[in-house]
Amino acid sequence: MKHELVNKPDFDVLVLSGDIDLHHSPTLRERILSSLKGGRPLLIDMQEVSYIDSSGIASLVEGFQTAKSSNLHFGLLSISSPTLQVLAITRLDKIFSLYETEDSFIEILEL
Amino acid sequence: MTQETAIEIRDLVVEYGNRRILNSIDLDIPLGQISVIMGGSGAGKSTLLRSMLGLKKPTSGAIRMLGTDICTASPGQLQEFRKQMGVAFQGGALFTSMTVGENIQLPLRQHTRLDENTIQIMTRIKLDMVNMLPHEHLMPSELSGGMTKRAALARAIIMDPKLLFFDEPSAGLDPITSAELDELIIKLKQSMNMTIVVVTHELESVFKIADRIAILGDGGLILAGTPEEIRASDDPRVVGLLNRTPRQVNVDVDQHLRRLSGLQEASDKK
Ligand SMILES: Nc1ncnc2c1ncn2[C@@H]1O[C@H](COP(=O)(O)OP(=O)(O)OP(=O)(O)O)[C@@H](O)[C@H]1O
Numbered sequence: 001m002k003h004e005l006v007n008k009p010d011f012d013v014l015v016l017s018g019d020i021d022l023h024h025s026p027t028l029r030e031r032i033l034s035s036l037k038g039g040r041p042l043l044i045d046m047q048e049v050s051y052i053d054s055s056g057i058a059s060l061v062e063g064f065q066t067a068k069s070s071n072l073h074f075g076l077l078s079i080s081s082p083t084l085q086v087l088a089i090t091r092l093d094k095i096f097s098l099y100e101t102e103d104s105f106i107e108i109l110e111l
Numbered sequence: 112m113t114q115e116t117a118i119e120i121r122d123l124v125v126e127y128g129n130r131r132i133l134n135s136i137d138l139d140i141p142l143g144q145i146s147v148i149m150g151g152s153g154a155g156k157s158t159l160l161r162s163m164l165g166l167k168k169p170t171s172g173a174i175r176m177l178g179t180d181i182c183t184a185s186p187g188q189l190q191e192f193r194k195q196m197g198v199a200f201q202g203g204a205l206f207t208s209m210t211v212g213e214n215i216q217l218p219l220r221q222h223t224r225l226d227e228n229t230i231q232i233m234t235r236i237k238l239d240m241v242n243m244l245p246h247e248h249l250m251p252s253e254l255s256g257g258m259t260k261r262a263a264l265a266r267a268i269i270m271d272p273k274l275l276f277f278d279e280p281s282a283g284l285d286p287i288t289s290a291e292l293d294e295l296i297i298k299l300k301q302s303m304n305m306t307i308v309v310v311t312h313e314l315e316s317v318f319k320i321a322d323r324i325a326i327l328g329d330g331g332l333i334l335a336g337t338p339e340e341i342r343a344s345d346d347p348r349v350v351g352l353l354n355r356t357p358r359q360v361n362v363d364v365d366q367h368l369r370r371l372s373g374l375q376e377a378s379d380k381k
């Protein structure tokens with residue numbers, strides 16, 4: 001897994017790529033939580049993620065919960081269809097806010 | 112069509128003591144598909160599973176798993192392989208002194224150093240998959256048969272295994288629960304790309320979930336193929352299994368009665 005945090009004017013984007021499994025999810029968790037500590041909305045760019053296991057998904061769930069309790073928007077961008085299937089099997093596709101473009105996330109922030 | 116093979120079984124012989132249970136089995140388990148193993152009680156289905164898991168050492172032959180022969184693998188290699196395998200045993204095999212949730216987390220605690228929150232969320236994700244989320248805090252003794260099987264499945268998939276082995280998932284379950292388990296098994300294949308080996312007697316299940324079917328009997332492999340090939344077989348043992356005709360055994364009434372009653376006549380004792 002590779003990761004890069006990009007600071008936009010009103011939010012952060014965490015760009016992920018590669019496989020996210022047991023070895024990487026602690027890093028993912030730490031990145032998400034530390035970014036949220038900054039008090040800014042977070043968009044996770046999943047476009048280049050080839051595989052995410054349930055430890056990675058658990059980190060996303062914890063991030064989402066943390067963001068919610070701080071009243072911050074937390075979105076997932078460009079989820080691939082295999083990942084979507086993994087989310088769907090536990091109905092998490094209905095829980096997360098999924099975005100196809102960064103602009104649609106910005107629109108939500110401006111509401 | 113060429114397919115990649117997850118498990119390659121070659122000329123496998125398995126014995127208990129000097130009783131030969133499996134004789135010269137050749138079988139390929141294709142990657143990313145659901146293979147179903149069928150056969151009468153005592154045919155050696157569980158024994159074949161145990162051999163594939165490296166729990167029962169074969170007398171001879173080879174079992175290559177993702178390219179490595181597990182029969183000659185070192186204990187260390189076997190340990191690494193097991194992390195990629197999930198197993199739900201016939202009887203559930205949950206630890207009675209732990210809650211359902213604790214049972215399911217056990218592999219994560221043994222094999223990973225994940226954060227406690229991550230472990231808790233993963234546990235609930237898997238419990239939700241098998242519709243057991245409300246029962247996380249129950250003890251195994253408080254579970255019904257179907258709940259025990261679903262808990263065992265949740266534990267088997269907690270590490271997102273590449274290979275999932277499932278012994279008799281639906282035996283003794285009501286039709287709705289067993290249909291839900293079938294759905295779940297299919298979803299695990301589709302969404303997580305798992306290679307799944309299921310032992311089952313339930314014909315309805317078999318033809319719903321199987322990509323490949325292997326039928327054991329008479330100490331060996333009777334037939335392996337696609338569901339269509341199995342259905343088209345005219346081997347009487349296969350036809351019998353699919354039509355559930357009881358085995359025809361010639362019964363000598365007098366002799367059978369004597370055997371059951373334990374009374375022997377002088378003429379038998381010679
Ligand atoms: N640990 C053991 N020690 C000795 N014999 C065994 C052992 N386990 C199984 N067997 C014998 O091996 C044969 C095959 O058993 P196995 O459990 O593999 O059958 P099965 O096909 O799984 O049957 P079932 O459908 O009843 O679960 C049986 O005759 C059984 O008695």
Ligand SMILES: [Mg+2]
Nearest residue numbers: 156157158201
């Ligand atoms: Mg068995």
